[in-house]
Amino acid sequence: MITSPYDKYRQSSVQTSNPAQLVLMLYDGAIRFVKAGVEGIRNSDLQKANDNLGKAQTIISELMSTLDHSYDISKNLYSLYDYMNFLLIQSNIKKVIEPAEEALSYLLNLRETWLEASKLVNGATSSVGGNHNG
Template sequence: MNRLALKQLNKAYQQDALETSVYGASPVGLIVMLYEGAITALRKAQGEIKQNNFIEKGRLIGKGLDIINGLDTALNLEKGGEVTANLRDLYQYMMHRLSMANLKNDLDILDEVVGLLETLMSAWKQLDKAQGGSERVGQV
């Protein structure tokens, strides 16, 4: 098999594995997957900054911003009360910081946001486990 065919098969397999994980995940598990996606994108953006590949860095930070914005948009302030309002403030803060990281090519800001996402993801993982959620979360 040639390289292009192998690459296409690998991509198709990854897409199928992702779809299976999404369909098998609990609602909280889906949130965990979104956090994982944002963290992965931002870690890759750090590597692109180190390699002076600023176009790809911008795309990856944009991906992280899109995910965090989606999480923010999904919040229900009427039902969630103070906790949800605090989470919204944190998402807004992270989006602001990511914009600054993108402008300044700042690895430390990316570390800060990744750390916040990892802390939040840990809490969501515990909630998912307590609710008997998907065991596949974290394996995508």
Template sequence: MKENTYLEKMVMTASPAKLVQMLYEKAVEVLKEAENLLADKKFVEFNEKVTRAQDIITELNLSLDMEKGGTIAQNLRALYNYMFQRLVEGNVKKDVEKIREVRGMLEELLEVWKEAMKKAGNVTPPEKKQGGLNLMG
């Protein structure tokens, strides 16, 4: 229980940039778990983890500012849509390669995001925080 309280506090006080990083990290984590569950033929749990990753990708997609984001936001939207579709296919067909493909893409995005946050100094004003992001589960 203490871990959940700590995580909730982190989410509530994180900048939007940090929340994106946390979403990427959680998606990578649940996809690793999904791969292990599939190897163990635990299909119900596998489905739950892949569905959780799909929810995270949906959240990332919905958080894009298409007006201000320009080409980058458009490219990310296309990438998120592609990843979501690959997860659906991987889940239905129990295809670990599709899951690994998406996990690899998310790992790359995470590294690029971390580097961008360093360069930007992660200076997002606190009043621009977004609510409603659910990292639990």
């Protein structure tokens, strides 16, 4: 049962988001968890590192499972996600930040690309529908 106002807000935002917003939320979560995992390694808090890098891996696995393989780019994204998971595992096992930081850079770039693509699609959709103001 959800009790805190933040959890209620989070559940509501997930339930009312469109697919593009959900992907952005997944990227945001993965980015947040990788950063926390890196911080855990830097501070020798191995439990924090393990927990957060594991959460990032779970999100990346979710991104992998939701790819639409009817598009060629899905194969490339799948390979990149798989590589990012490998990097996070290496970072977690060896307790070094460099692989996690490499994965983080890919996540940040993918998030930015996804944000720009969703803006283009939303702009095109509103133009086609005649709902633009201006």
